[in-house]
Amino acid sequence: MKIHQFPCLSDNFGVLIHDPESGVTAAIDVPEEAALRKALAETGWRLSHVLVTHSHADHIQGIAGLMADLAPVVIAPKKAAAAVPEASVLVGEGDEVAVGPFRATVREMPGHCADHVTYHFAKERVLFAGDVLFALGCGRVFGEAYDEMWRSLSRLLELPDETFVYFGHEYTLANAKFALAADSGNAALKVQVAEAEAARAAGRATAPTTIGRERAANPFLQAGRADIAASLNLAGQPPAAVFRALREWKNRF
Numbered sequence: 398m399k400i401h402q403f404p405c406l407s408d409n410f411g412v413l414i415h416d417p418e419s420g421v422t423a424a425i426d427v428p429e430e431a432a433l434r435k436a437l438a439e440t441g442w443r444l445s446h447v448l449v450t451h452s453h454a455d456h457i458q459g460i461a462g463l464m465a466d467l468a469p470v471v472i473a474p475k476k477a478a479a480a481v482p483e484a485s486v487l488v489g490e491g492d493e494v495a496v497g498p499f500r501a502t503v504r505e506m507p508g509h510c511a512d513h514v515t516y517h518f519a520k521e522r523v524l525f526a527g528d529v530l531f532a533l534g535c536g537r538v539f540g541e542a543y544d545e546m547w548r549s550l551s552r553l554l555e556l557p558d559e560t561f562v563y564f565g566h567e568y569t570l571a572n573a574k575f576a577l578a579a580d581s582g583n584a585a586l587k588v589q590v591a592e593a594e595a596a597r598a599a600g601r602a603t604a605p606t607t608i609g610r611e612r613a614a615n616p617f618l619q620a621g622r623a624d625i626a627a628s629l630n631l632a633g634q635p636p637a638a639v640f641r642a643l644r645e646w647k648n649r650f
């Protein structure tokens with residue numbers, strides 16, 4: 398699997414995956430049609446599929462303009478069907494998606510929004526997490542779905558450490574500031590913040606990350622730690638409650 402990541406809009410990531418043998422090429426979300434077309438021109442790949450993670454406009458607004466000439470097969474969450482009328486394949490929990498020789502397992506990951514799914518290509522060890530998990534952060538929780546978001550993040554932690562995680566936004570340096578405030582003694586975090594600062598200073602993206610890196614350093618994935626709970630005056634409380642306190646703190650940060 399060849400993977401090409403490119404910037405879109407102000408801070409979104411676009412991603413293409415490609416199989417040289419069959420020629421299939423899938424975009425993970427389409428934040429911006431022009432940026433996607435430029436990426437296709439640069440790579441020489443022909444778009445055959447779009448995998449939609451969730452229905453927020455900055456992930457789907459570029460799809461409509463692709464249908465007249467490229468006419469990709471658009472695969473979207475069942476719950477996002479109304480928002481993605483171009484979708485011809487609707488998927489939900491446990492479904493398998495085929496993109497040429499590649500196989501992804503769909504997992505429903507509500508919390509950031511109700512229709513969010515992730516695509517896990519187990520053989521290639523690649524997860525497309527959309528706006529569920531970011532490097533050193535996680536998606537904002539809309540509404541009151543904190544318990545659902547915690548459950549979704551906990552399910553991602555079941556994946557192997559070596560899984561590469563592609564995510565929706567270059568928010569890493571802002572996430573790092575909060576992470577250092579929430580978990581100031583975390584040595585793995587300090588290393589990753591330094592790496593992210595160096596990457597951004599050199600004009601490089603901080604994506605992908607890995608499950609292992611996030612397990613060690615992402616403040617939202619530390620909600621099960623007794624010392625983090627105690628630091629929030631939530632000693633003895635369940636991880637979901639600690640997660641909520643962390644996420645609400647980040648909203649105000």
Ligand SMILES: [Zn+2]
Nearest residue numbers: 451453509528
């Ligand atoms: Zn979103």
